[in-house]
Amino acid sequence: MQPASPQFWRRLTVGGKLMLITVLFAVSIAVLLAGTVSALRTQETMAAHSDAMGRQRFLVARYYIDVMQTAQGVPADFQSVKRIFDANVASMLTGGSVITDLDGYRQVLLPAAPTGEIERLLREQQEAMARLEAGLNRFLALPPEARADPAVIEEMVQLRKGVTARADEATRLFVRNAQEESQAMLGMMVALGIVAVLLGAAGVLLISRSIVRPLQDCVRLARAIADGDLRQQPLPVRSGDEVGRLMAAFNDMLEGLRAITAETRGTAGHLATSVQEILASIQQQASSTREQAAAVQEITTTVEEIGQSAQQVAEMAREVGSNADAIAGTGQHGLQAVQEAAAAMEAIRSQTESVAETIVALSERTQAIGEIISTVNEISEQSNLVALNAAIEAAGAGEQGRRFAVVANEIKALADQAKEATRQVRGILEQTQRNISTSVLLTEEALKRAGAGRDKALAAETVIRQMAGGVQETSGSFQQVVGATGQQQIGLEQIAQGLQQIRQASVQAASGTDQLAKAAESLSQLGGTLTRLMEKYRL
Known part of the structure; x- marks a missing residue:
């Protein structure tokens, strides 16, 4: 005592x-x-x-x-x-x-x-x-x-x-x-x-x-402490007066600075690691976005080619209808004309089968587009998650992370826009798929009618009088083919517009990821600066 x-x-x-x-x-x-x-x-x-x-x-x-x-x-x-x-x-x-x-x-x-x-x-x-x-x-x-x-x-x-x-x-x-x-x-x-x-x-x-x-x-x-040496021992407090309270306050300040420095160093290291992870994720997202844009561009080109093919089919159908009308009006070439008509019908059937195959390929491409849209949607959700993580890290960084938080919010907004665009494109694709289904049915009907025209053209070899009726039916069928190809062309134009919107959204997403990458690099430099500043204090 x-x-x-x-x-x-x-x-x-x-x-x-x-x-x-x-x-x-x-x-x-x-x-x-x-x-x-x-x-x-x-x-x-x-x-x-x-x-x-x-x-x-x-x-x-x-x-x-x-x-x-x-x-x-x-x-x-x-x-x-x-x-x-x-x-x-x-x-x-x-x-x-x-x-x-x-x-x-x-x-x-x-x-x-x-x-x-x-x-x-x-x-x-x-x-x-x-x-x-x-x-x-x-x-x-x-x-x-x-x-x-x-x-x-x-x-x-x-x-x-x-x-x-x-x-x-x-x-x-x-x-x-x-x-x-x-x-x-x-x-x-x-x-x-x-x-x-x-x-x-x-x-x-x-x-x-x-x-x-x-x-x-x-x-x-x-x-x-001013020289950065935090390894000092706490001051012995031997009294309860103002000097003792001052020494206790110095000890509390020393412990607080030690804790802040250690926590800041750990936070800086964690920030650097998180920034590297975010940067890698952004780079991966940018690569995926560019691949998506390239795929959309390729799909757009294919759809345009399909539209050109459909236009060619329509023109050929018009030409065949004109030929059928000419056969029905003149009737001078008889069986030879009927054989030519049968050959033309066979060609139409082949073209129709080609159109059907093209439509089926278009349907598969449309499904692929749907998968790509799902991928874009997943990427948008990942972008939202990355933006959320970036906002959390920016909030942890305090005042220095406010610019990073702005970029993270911009990324989230772009991701939401991309998600909304994919939803719209999905709706357009669903409408396009329904139109393609209708075109498949019409094409099948055209195939059947082309076959019937061919049969009638063959029958016209023996029954020339029935040639006019068969040619008339063939002309009507080709008119239906022209209408179906017109509808198909309209659907393809809608698909092209949807793909163009997807491409624009992909370009915007790529631009956003580039900005996010720049912000991540700035945040990485900021973390390095913070680490160098904390190296002044020795624990």
């Missing part, structure tokens, strides 16, 4: 720490001032005490002189001097006011005797003063001639010297005691000064350890 004082210091704010250091300095200065004032007052008291004790010698001499003057007939108030002496000694023993000026009665308040030795000397001084008073009273009671006896005067002098000797000894002892107390007070003041210096040094050390040094660590960490 940690001591309470460091915990208290750690919980303080910077202002609280500075305030506490200031209070400690203020208390130290106040203690020094109080000690100085106390020392001065003590010295003043000691000086007054010493002065009062020194004045006791003066009072003894004054008392002695006043008594001698009274003995010589000069009146003097020696009793008041004696009372002041006694009062001063009593105040020095127990503490109290001491008179230091006989004229103005100026008083000084003194404490009791500081030591037992001084108290003993003061009591001896009282006793000596009492003996001096008794001796002087006896001296005053002697007749004048006896007072002049040298032995008596010498006795009084010795009594006075006994009092003054004890007063001097008490004064010297008090001065020595005052000097010792002054030395002790000086030592205490020095100790207080040392304590104040130590407190100041401790305050400076605490400020350095709790504020300056952590701030230097924060500056070092900030410079390392």
Whole structure:
């Protein structure tokens, strides 16, 4: 368990720490001032005490002189001097006011005797003063001639010297005691000064350890982060003040930058991989779109060729009808004309079979177109999926992916247009297939009628009279063939228009994939730039 004082210091704010250091300095200065004032007052008291004790010698001499003057007939108030002496000694023993000026009665308040030795000397001084008073009273009671006896005067002098000797000894002892107390007070003041210096040094050390040094660590960490070095160890947080919260914030910022850098690097790598995949998919889609456009172009050419063939069939049918009319109108060539008509009918049957085969091939091509349209539809759906993935990646890329998101939306719109075009073309193809089915039926009917015309032409070899009727029927059948080929030609034109729309949609899809490829390349370059930027920060 940690001591309470460091915990208290750690919980303080910077202002609280500075305030506490200031209070400690203020208390130290106040203690020094109080000690100085106390020392001065003590010295003043000691000086007054010493002065009062020194004045006791003066009072003894004054008392002695006043008594001698009274003995010589000069009146003097020696009793008041004696009372002041006694009062001063009593105040020095127990503490109290001491008179230091006989004229103005100026008083000084003194404490009791500081030591037992001084108290003993003061009591001896009282006793000596009492003996001096008794001796002087006896001296005053002697007749004048006896007072002049040298032995008596010498006795009084010795009594006075006994009092003054004890007063001097008490004064010297008090001065020595005052000097010792002054030395002790000086030592205490020095100790207080040392304590104040130590407190100041401790305050400076605490400020350095709790504020300056952590701030230097924060500056070092900030410079390392600015240089891209995120491998720094977290700062040790040892307090809960503003500096500690600043260090904790630096640690959180370091961890956040590490996480952001790592995530950004991973995202950049994932973005590069995704862009490569999207680019490959776009290139594949572009290749498929170009193949689709080529296939549509080939189908369009084939349909145009079928239309030309149908037109040729119609022209041939008209020519055959004209020939039949000529045969029916002239009837001059007879059997030879009928044989030629039979041969022509055989040729018509062959042509009709060729037309039927062509129509069947057209039906197969139409089915192939349907499959191609399904493929285009699947490609459109894949384009929608790619555009969705691209939009997700652009959203993950943030601000830098907004251009890519625009391109992805454009691709999705083009894919939707292609899908709508394929739906329309599918409807056209379904109508075309129905028309082709009708053309197949009509062609089969034409084949049957061509066969019947051939049979009638053969019968005309024996029955020339029936030639006109057979030729007439043949002419009608060829008129039907002309009508059927006309309808077939209309259907082929519709198929050609649908294929042209498919081709235009394929061209638009190819253009969109090219734009998407360029956007993917730009996004790839952006990912590379982001990776290079993140390489500045070392984890």
